[in-house]
Amino acid sequence: MICCEKCFKDSEIKGIIKSLNNNGDCETCNKKNVFIYDTESNDNLVDNFNELLGIYTPITSLPKDFPREKLSLLKDVLNDKWNIFNIDSEKIYSLLTNICKEKYEEAPELFDFPIGISEINEKDYLESHSILKTHEWEDFVEEIKTKNRFHTKYINTDVLEVLCSFIERPLKKGTKLYRARISEESGFPVDKMGAPAPGKASAGRVNPLGINYLYLADDRLTTLNEVRAGAYDYVSVGEFILKEDITIVDFTLLEKISPFTGVGTTQLAINMDHLRKISNEIAKPLRRSDGPLDYLPTQYIADFIKSVKHEDGGTYAGIKYKSTLYEDGYNIAFFDERLFECVEVCVYDVKGIEYRFNLLGE
Template sequence: MSFNSWKSYMQFSYSVRNKSRYILDGSAQSFLQGIKDTCKSRIEVIEPNSEMWRAQMGHDCLPLLQDGIHVDDIFAPYSEKRMRPLPDSASEGRANPKGIPCLYVASQKETAMSEIRPWLGSSISVARFTNSKELQVIDFSKQLNVKLPFYFSEPDDAKRIEAVWTNIDKAFSQPVTNSDQKSDYAPTQIIAELIKSLGYDGIAYRSSLGRGHNLALFDLHSVIFKESSLFRVNDVQFSFESNDDERFNEKYV
């Protein structure tokens, strides 16, 4: 079994955002079964001792003492405790609902820093993590550079699967802002929870702000903290495109 339609993700997304989120109807359940049946081709293995990065805005202040007298403060990167999410107060994320945290890391240091959208002159604490054992994740980036498909009638099964995964991959790569409605997270959160229930260690998806991949790891302690460093933002670049641009319109079909 695969998917009932090449539009299955769009139908699922609308349903869980606007109709019913916690009691899924038959169509939504069928869509999730399609993911179960087709996701194995997207398994990626993260070998032991791979480096992963996590960034947070800000820094610690450590007291500089001279003869027991506080004379100044020294900026220092956040400690491990601050660089991991709190287990009982997680905010909404692309792959997690409020209160159920994931550890979001990136495959590249620069990607991790870009993802937090820093401003010019700001300080960023960046932690380096590594894994002691092999991690298996589902990759949601394989179809990212494929143009969003459109069919007037249902295609064959192979094209239907490709179309659905193309829409899913693009959904995971969409930038997230604080102004987004929380319901917009629901489709990807449900898919991520499904992947978690299948026993995988996390999900991978392309960053919209850097060249690397983002990882959402379900076990907060699946990676080992190695060190943290402090960085200052020296340059911020923006790129713009018109609403009339075909690439822009593709994002919102």
């Protein structure tokens, strides 16, 4: 069976196929003149996939009390949990059984029956390898809101620290980002575009009440959406320049994590859902109906990330997450506003806005 570099999203796999330097037409995704991989004559992907498959156990070999909701089919695991393939799950199945032909003959139940990660059912393993130990995110939310706020034992901070290092990225001096404030037609001067004064900041998903972080977005349109400008509002948009090289934790990288880097794949697999949950919670828009306790869980995580020393010896300067108000946009909450200088403010006159909604209760 012939597949190609375009059949995959995973950067490690793409790299391997490109390095073979075979050009041709792909019979899996039908792209023409691409870097191809022939499962009959190439074996460069076999070890990678065998190793990944090795972290899963078919239902036939799992203990009877293994939680049913933690079982899935391999083709779905590879499609939903890992961003490896760029083809649908039926094609994933055929391609995988061809890539791992020997494994398929040896253990077809791994490909055909529901599978799970046996460590998910092992209390000791979870205590030392899962961000939330043996708990679910909802248990942590309940704990921090109603029981123990500052010294909760629900989070394994050692694990969180390791996983942050998987999604850290540098941000170069000179990077341009934006922040909007609804204003008068005359707009705000540059010195009024920064974070609120210390002690004055209202609580957000990343910053606790009174602690002022600078929330910036990747472009002007994201920031206009983020500030929720209404029709006929004037909005001042400040352009901010980063004054030094820094390192941030980037939750948008979660979708690009490769299980083929050879480090801690089982641990990554059992924490992927937790990390996605944290990422989605941080990105969730604030609602008027939110109570002051609703932001505590993500504030706790952010506060810990702020305290971590990364490999270069510095601390993380901020957290990047996707914008839920503007598709493809992203936001970064910076812990110290002095990292940036606001160099310019433009005033926008909002002519109209577009509503998107779902009807509830259907």
